[in-house]
Amino acid sequence: MKKIIVAGAGHGGLAAAVVLARQGYDVTVLEAKKRAGMGHDWHDVMNRGTLTELLSGSPAEDPVFPHTNTGFVSPSKKTELAEPYRRSETAGYVDRKVLLRLLINEAEQAGAQLRFGVPAVSAACDCEKVTGVRVYERGRIREYAGDLVIDSAGIDSPVRRTLPGSFGVKNEISPKETFFTWRGYFENTTGAVTEPEIRVFFYHNGRPGMDWVNTKADYADVLVGGFAPIDQTDVDRALEDFRADYPFMGKQIRGGSFVKIPLRRTLPMLVANGYAAVGDCAAMTGPLSGSGIDLSMQAGKILAETVITAGEAPLAVQTLWSYQYKYYQAFGNNQLSYDILKGILRSLTAQDVDFLMDAKILTLKEISSAEIRKYNAREFVEKLNILKKPRIVPGLARALSHLSQIDAVCAKMPETYDEKKIAAWAKAYEAL
Ligand SMILES: Cc1cc2nc3c(=O)[nH]c(=O)nc-3n(C[C@H](O)[C@H](O)[C@H](O)COP(=O)(O)OP(=O)(O)OC[C@H]3O[C@@H](n4cnc5c(N)ncnc54)[C@H](O)[C@@H]3O)c2cc1C
Structure with missing residues (x-):
């Protein structure tokens, strides 16, 4: 059976690991963080079905709970537009730590090997293909070789960034294509919940970007987000203003980290010989919403099916192109x-x-x-x-x-691999 190396336990890589390990593939996932540090320390929105389709059993408790309507506030706060309440039966909040735990357990139960605290440092390549991943493990650099490297190491993946230019995969996601966020939960000292519960503030404090406050009876969830890099001063200024509007905001109880989200159309080339990118690494997020959980996991499933369909054939760019084509038809073009x-x-x-x-x-x-x-x-x-x-x-x-x-x-996107046609499509795609 083919050997699959997953760089980074991102959502797409884990989804692929589950499907492939169940089919008997030799799957190793190399993750930089320790197991206990996995998953953002907050809740985000996803489709329940994307998760349950992947799980072999039902979790004891439904991990997805309903989200509520949103209001949009102008920079001066003079105008607020509130969405009518639309309860979705399918989409809702999930605790990111619970989500990661479910995905990791499922991958391990399926037979994948997960190694934590093992950061990838670069791609290992010969002239023609990606042959594996170099990692820093127990004080030294070592190489994990495989028939396919699934790059699921997020927006700054060192694997994608060190691919030779000749492989055609974009190495960098620029700051202009990035949303810079800080997220923290604060005690709700009175249990007050605003209507609408979520308020998105455009250009809050005049800073290009979007912030939000989401009030729940037991906490207030605050996001500070910029179209350019933000720092602690921006966060402190945003919090000071929010504390005036939301006097029940108490001490910080969760979160508190700066995280980047790719905010651009999916990268034009996701595959090379022995290589496929998924998730934030491939900019598989909604460019307006920043949502990428479902897209990453769907991509992981499509990629795994492509590998299984390939059977004994080498995982060359021609074969892997089918993954990219199918992903684009289903999600990327949208x-x-x-x-x-x-x-x-x-x-x-x-x-x-x-x-x-x-x-x-x-x-x-x-x-x-x-x-x-x-x-x-x-x-x-x-x-x-x-x-x-x-x-x-x-x-x-x-x-x-x-x-x-x-x-x-x-x-214009060709269904089967054709270097010239792909180059013509990619040029037109990036120019839009
Ligand atoms: C504040 C915020 C709010 C969001 N809200 C939503 C939402 O409501 N809905 C939604 O769908 N999406 C949301 N997103 C986006 C979502 O988090 C991502 O799109 C989603 O996590 C998919 O990304 P990923 O799994 O590919 O990458 P990541 O979540 O970045 O995972 C990458 C993994 O690779 C690991 N890694 C990184 N570098 C290395 C390395 N060198 N070696 C090994 N491992 C490495 C990381 O530790 C991590 O475990 C939000 C993001 C943020 C920051």
Whole structure:
């Protein structure tokens, strides 16, 4: 059976490890952190089905609990738009530590070997293919060789970053393609819950980005997020302002770490000979929402199925391309419109956002609609024309033009591996 090395116990890598180990593949997962440190110290939203499909049994307690509606607050706080309450039966919050524990247990039960405290330092390659991963283990560098390296080591994966340029995989995810976050939970000293429970603050304190406060009876969940790197001073300023608005915020009880999220369309090349990237490493997040749990796990499952279908054939780029193609058809292509819209949002100033929200140009229709591609971008540009805000219009018109080209660009992606056609598609894809 083929030997599979998973670099980083990310969600996609673990999903692939579960499926492949169940089929008898020799799977080793190399994770930098200690077992006890796995998973973010907070709750995030995911689809219950993505998890339960992967588990062999039902967890004693449903790990996914409902999430609530959101309000969007303008930079000056003059305008707030609140979504109507929509309870989802399928999506909800999951404790990230519980999620990781479930995935790790499942992978180990399936027969995968997990090694913790073993950071990958680089890809091991010959001229033509990735042959394994170099790690730092017990005070020395050692190499784990395999037929396939699944790169699930997150946004800054040293494996992806050290791939030779000739393999065609983008090494870096730039700061402009990144959302910089800090997240912490605070005691709720009175049990007060706001309506809506979650408030997203655009350009909070004038800083380009988005913060939120999510109130629960026993805690307040605070995110500070920037389109550029943030530091403790930004966090302290945001907290000071939130403490004035939410006087029941007590001492910090969970979280408190800075974490980056890739905020761009999926990388144009996910595979090379003996190599496949999944999850944040491949920018598999919603470019507006930053959500990547479901996408990573779905990618891991598709990748595992591709490996199983390949049978005895070598895991060359031609074979692995099928994983990339299927992922894009199912999920990757859908992210393009969000990425185009994100580009527009990032180009606005706090004053622009105030103007757009106060004048009811940016409404819930634009902010919370799940159907941006079919959405009223033309109507939006017309609204702007009426209100004569010419500086913003060209960017929106360009975005509208790019949105209209999405289907044609996606159709260019070849189903089977063809270097020239892939290069042409990737160029058009990145240019949108
Ligand atoms: C504040 C915040 C809120 C979010 N909210 C949501 C949400 O509501 N819904 C949602 O779907 N997503 C959300 N996300 C995004 C989500 O966390 C990621 O998209 C998701 O975790 C998938 O990423 P991943 O598993 O590929 O990478 P990661 O979660 O980064 O996992 C990578 C793993 O690789 C390990 N690793 C890193 N470097 C090395 C190395 N050198 N060697 C070995 N191992 C290494 C890490 O320790 C980690 O275990 C949020 C992220 C943040 C930061």
